[in-house]
Amino acid sequence: MRHLIKDKEHLFRMAALFVAGIFVFVILRVVMVPKGFGTLGHYRPGALEDNAKKTPVFAGKPACLECHTDMVEKQKGSKHAAINCEACHGAQGVHAADPEKKPIRPDPKAVCLVCHTANVAKPKGFPQIDPKTHMEGGPCNECHAPHHPEKGPEKPAVQEAKK
């Protein structure tokens, strides 16, 4: 006991080292651990906002129907009624934010074949055609209305006028 007290200088030095170590640790922790880390789990809660802040590129059907109100009626009763607009028309977030920026009209030859080209792996009940034999892959909308394929061509008047 006596020699312990005699050599207490060493103990003080050790204690000082420990205190300095803890001090450095606390400072480093304050600097390096991101804000709020651990409040919701072992992650940075700000990452939730980081993931949520991006602007959608696809506007979503509700945004389309805000202006294109006639489309619901047009598609009524059709197999295509359940398809969202951007499945064929592509991403329209830019157009939805600024209606002045007009989208490109989808090419009826290409857009239909994305789904309706025959493939063995497709479900058996799904309507499929071989573009080589079926109308030679001609513009589908001459016979099928894209928004209501069970009906005939969509705008015969317009197509007549073009001819």
Next chain:
Amino acid sequence: MSEAKVDRRDFLSSGGRFLLLTSAAAAAYEHVLAGAPEKAPNYKTTEHWWAMTIDIDRCIGCGNCVRACKTENDVPIESSFFRTWVERYHVEGTEMERPEVDSPNGGYDGFREKYKAGEGSKDFFVPKLCNHCAHSPCVQVCPVGATFVSPDGVVLADKAYCVGCRYCVLACPYGCRYIDPRTETVDKCSLCYHRITRGLLPACAEVCPVNARIFGDRNDPASPVSVALKEKRVRAMKTALGTRPRVFYTGLEGEVD
């Protein structure tokens, strides 16, 4: 009793150290407390429980989901980076154990006909994406906490905090992660977190023309995904691993696992 004597220098230095330490500790504690995140307006993470079901019998392999996902989430266009992709399975006769699987460019350009009809084979498409496991291996292995399960049930990556160690890429049993070559950090399906928090569908579900991807909130009994989970026989992939996925498949063959 000279040992017990404390001179002014000792007192000041130890007292000073003590004061510094307590103030640093207080600052650190305040720092930890101050981190409650700002919520997106009208969106409460605790009120939702997102899930997706995929109907294999409906998928036509058009690749709309793959293209929309790359557009929506700015995924590199090269054929090794996908948040979602579509695989084609070809089972000849009863060779259930040895399916032929291909996924040209992840299904981005659709699938060219490769097999002939009427040869007695079984062919189908399987769309794949992050399974958003409740007990996720990728979350467990991340050394820095840069990937996590959000309170609304989505496995998210923190690109700002990721150190790019690739451990999670190796850990994921479903192969759903990649390292973005532009940032050298991890990227993965977030179920379009920026869309679902705004009340929109994920891009893949939005553009699916046959409604094969059903997305919704399991906390809402009327949501399409709740209805599908109640009415259909579903199963998740690689359940034996105990990952508890939250992406469910209807019509999933055993050989797909």
